[in-house]
Amino acid sequence: MNASAAxxxxxxxxxxxxxALIAAAAxxxxxxxxxxxxxxxxxxxxxxxxxxxxxxxxxxxxxxYAVFDEYYAPALRVNWIAPLQGDRGDALTTLISxxxxxxxxxxxxxxxxxxPVNNLAQEMSAVDAGFRxxxxxxxxxxxxxxxxxxxxxxxxxxxEAGVDTRSLAAFIVASLEGCLGMAxxxxxxDVMLECGKGLIAxxxxxxxxxxxxxxxxxx
Amino acid sequence: MNASAAxxxxxxxxxxxxxALIAAAAxxxxxxxxxxxxxxxxxxxxxxxxxxxxxxxxxxxxxxYAVFDEYYAPALRVNWIAPLQGDRGDALTTLISxxxxxxxxxxxxxxxxxxPVNNLAQEMSAVDAGFRxxxxxxxxxxxxxxxxxxxxxxxxxxxEAGVDTRSLAAFIVASLEGCLGMAxxxxxxDVMLECGKGLIAxxxxxxxxxxxxxxxxxx
DNA sequence: GAAAACATACCAACCAGTATGTATGTTACG
DNA sequence: CGTAACATACATACTGGTTGGTATGTTTTC
Numbered sequence: 001m002n003a004s005a006a007x008x009x010x011x012x013x014x015x016x017x018x019x020a021l022i023a024a025a026a027x028x029x030x031x032x033x034x035x036x037x038x039x040x041x042x043x044x045x046x047x048x049x050x051x052x053x054x055x056x057x058x059x060x061x062x063x064x065y066a067v068f069d070e071y072y073a074p075a076l077r078v079n080w081i082a083p084l085q086g087d088r089g090d091a092l093t094t095l096i097s098x099x100x101x102x103x104x105x106x107x108x109x110x111x112x113x114x115x116p117v118n119n120l121a122q123e124m125s126a127v128d129a130g131f132r133x134x135x136x137x138x139x140x141x142x143x144x145x146x147x148x149x150x151x152x153x154x155x156x157x158x159x160e161a162g163v164d165t166r167s168l169a170a171f172i173v174a175s176l177e178g179c180l181g182m183a184x185x186x187x188x189x190d191v192m193l194e195c196g197k198g199l200i201a202x203x204x205x206x207x208x209x210x211x212x213x214x215x216x217x218x219x
Numbered sequence: 220m221n222a223s224a225a226x227x228x229x230x231x232x233x234x235x236x237x238x239a240l241i242a243a244a245a246x247x248x249x250x251x252x253x254x255x256x257x258x259x260x261x262x263x264x265x266x267x268x269x270x271x272x273x274x275x276x277x278x279x280x281x282x283x284y285a286v287f288d289e290y291y292a293p294a295l296r297v298n299w300i301a302p303l304q305g306d307r308g309d310a311l312t313t314l315i316s317x318x319x320x321x322x323x324x325x326x327x328x329x330x331x332x333x334x335p336v337n338n339l340a341q342e343m344s345a346v347d348a349g350f351r352x353x354x355x356x357x358x359x360x361x362x363x364x365x366x367x368x369x370x371x372x373x374x375x376x377x378x379e380a381g382v383d384t385r386s387l388a389a390f391i392v393a394s395l396e397g398c399l400g401m402a403x404x405x406x407x408x409d410v411m412l413e414c415g416k417g418l419i420a421x422x423x424x425x426x427x428x429x430x431x432x433x434x435x436x437x438x
Numbered sequence: 439g440a441a442a443a444c445a446t447a448c449c450a451a452c453c454a455g456t457a458t459g460t461a462t463g464t465t466a467c468g
Numbered sequence: 469c470g471t472a473a474c475a476t477a478c479a480t481a482c483t484g485g486t487t488g489g490t491a492t493g494t495t496t497t498c
Contacts, residue, residue, distance in 0.1 A: 017443080033342065035255050039488065050489085052444050060488065112345055121404040122341040123252065126331055135404055164417075170401065170410075171417025175390070178397020182389065185340040185354055191389075198383075198390025202421055236477080258454065269455085271478050279454065 018056045020046045025063050026071045030116045033123045034064050034131070065130060072116045073138050084145045090158060091149030092207055096200050099176070103196050111192050114184035118177045143169045158208055168206075175199055237275045239265045244282050245290045249335045252342045253283050253350070284349060291335045292357050303364045309377060310368030311426055315419050318395070322415050330411050333403035337396045362388045379427055387425075394418055 024045040028037040039060060043050060057063040079102055087094040113119075117135060124131035147169035153159045179199060183192030243264040247256040258279060262269060276282040298321050306313040332338075336354060343350035366388035372378045398418060402411030 015443090031345070033252075033254075035252075038486085040486080049445050051446075051493095054489075055443060114341065114345070118400065119341060122333065122338060122400060125404040125406060126250070126333070132404065132406065139401065139404065164420075167413050167417045167420075170414050171394070171398070171421070174397035174401040174414050174417075175394030176397070177400060178393035178395070179390070181337065181341060181396060181400065182358065182393040185344040185351065185358065187344060187351065194386055195389050195393050198386045198393075201383075201386075202390070205424060234477090257452085259452080268479050270458095270480075273455075274477060 015056065017046075017048055017052055021048060021053060021056060021063065022067055022071055026067045026116070029064065029067055030113050030119070034120060035123065035127075037064075061128070061130065065134070068117075068120065068131065068134050072120070073134070076115075076117055076138060076142070081142050081145045084149055087149075091146075091153040092158070092203055094149065095146065095172070096203055099196055099200060103193060106189065106192070108189045111180075111183050111189045112187045115177060115180045118180065139173060143173050146172055159206060160208055163206070172199075172203075175202075234275065236265075236267055236271055240267055240272060240275060240282065241286055241290055245286045245335070248283065248286055249332050249338070253339060254342065254346075256283075280347070280349065284353070287336075287339065287350065287353050291339070292353070295334075295336055295357060295361070300361050300364045303368055306368075310365075310372040311377070311422050313368065314365065314391070315422055318415055318419060322412060325408065325411070327408045330399075330402050330408045331406045334396060334399045337399060358392060362392050365391055377427055378425060382425070391418075391422075394421075 021042065024042045025037065028042050028045070032038075037060075039050070039053065042048075043053060053063070057066065080098065083098045084091075084094060117138060120131055121135045121139075125135065126132075143166075147165050150159060150163075150165040150169060154161065154163065154165060159165075176199065179192055179195035182195055183189065240261065243261045244256065247261050247264070251257075256279075258269070258272065261267075262272060272282070276285065299317065302317045303310075303313060336357060339350055340354045340358075344354065345351075362385075366384050369378060369382075369384040369388060373380065373382065373384060378384075395418065398411055398414035401414055402408065
């Protein structure tokens with residue numbers, strides 16, 4: 001409406017305290033889960049007082065939602081989903097390279113704390129519908145991005161025509177999170193890498209031998 | 220030493236109150252996780268008093284361990300591991316039938332609450348070493364059971380010689396738990412079945428085309 | 439001066455754990 | 469046989485600490 005620098009720099013949008021709270025809450029939730037995340041700990045980390053926190057967020061739950069919407073989800077989109085969408089090449093190759101790259105980029109501690117989104121999924125899906133719906137939406141985005149790539153590849157003849165790409169994409173997301181979960185339990189990065197190797201081997205096996213041209217169509 | 224009916228029916232072994240507490244704690248932990256499981260809730264469920272509980276278990280953590288050792292782990296062994304060990308036939312076929320059967324046998328609520336062992340793994344692996352070690356041991360048993368079956372199949376020529384059976388077995392366990400996790404988040408049984416379909420399709424694809432005899436050995 | 443952005447102090451509920459008491463055996467001994 | 473000593477299996481009441489949340493104040497900013 002007016003010509004100020006920011007449309008609304010006051011309450012809802014980009015306040016520094018708000019951002020600091022979300023960042024600290026993201027760390028706390030990643031380390032202890034949402035329910036065990038302590039407001040006292042978040043306040044101690046940031047130096048923010050309880051009054052300020054409850055000025056920005058009506059409840060702990062809303063803070064948790066903000067962490068998911070403004071922190072966890074964007075991070076997963078940037079690291080895992082966006083690379084799949086930009087690329088116009090071979091979907092399986094892209095997928096494999098994304099998995100390798102992100103895997104390599106994870107520290108021992110990243111592995112030990114697990115995927116924040118999946119942590120939240122396992123902890124909260126049966127407890128709170130707001131978290132559950134958010135997480136399902138994000139996993140759905142992810143699955144669709146993979147599915148689209150596989151569809152394209154299938155049209156180009158790089159994937160068997162009989163393959164159910166939707167079901168396959170869902171399985172890829174599931175097994176990826178499964179690998180991260182096993183590695184988190186083991187608290188060992190190499191478990192993730194080895195498990196990821198299994199996944200990559202599978203993805204390689206999906207590639208059709210005769211790539212293009214007049215090959216056999218029926219049986 | 221003496222000729223009484225039961226060797227030690229008193230403290231450590233099969234007391235009724237103890238069993239009731241473990242069963243109630245298993246339910247409470249399955250529904251809310253270990254940390255959020257309330258002793259008050261368990262006592263209300265059983266009618267047992269706090270004094271009785273702390274007579275049988277020195278702490279909440281020990282109760283949790285007992286639930287794992289005497290409830291969750293045996294259940295997973297019976298449903299998932301034992302069927303693999305008894306069978307002398309084709310390992311992939313056995314594996315697929317186990318997955319199908321257990322999947323079919325799960326109710327909508329079973330799916331919604333998730334695998335108790337994996338729930339515990341995700342919640343507690345970074346928090347408590349006692350749980351972590353127990354869970355890793357159990358997952359290891361499971362992986363080894365699958366690995367042994369795959370090894371046998373490989374020796375019989377039913378699986379490509381180049382396949383790393385250990386890595387593959389780890390990936391199978393991971394993706395299975397991944398499927399259960401996705402279905403838990405979706406709170407929908409059909410998600411598990413579809414995801415399981417993806418896993419089964421993968422397992423089918425592992426089977427070698429020319430089963431036995433003089434086929435090609437090199438390249 | 440008015441609203442936004444905090445700060446302080448407090449609260450009721452809940453938590454795991456404990457201290458203490460009691461009822462019911464079981465064993466030892468004379 | 470009788471009784472003292474001891475152990476098991478509970479029950480009741482309480483404690484210190486933490487939790488998320490609130491009521492009410494002060495400061496800052498436009």
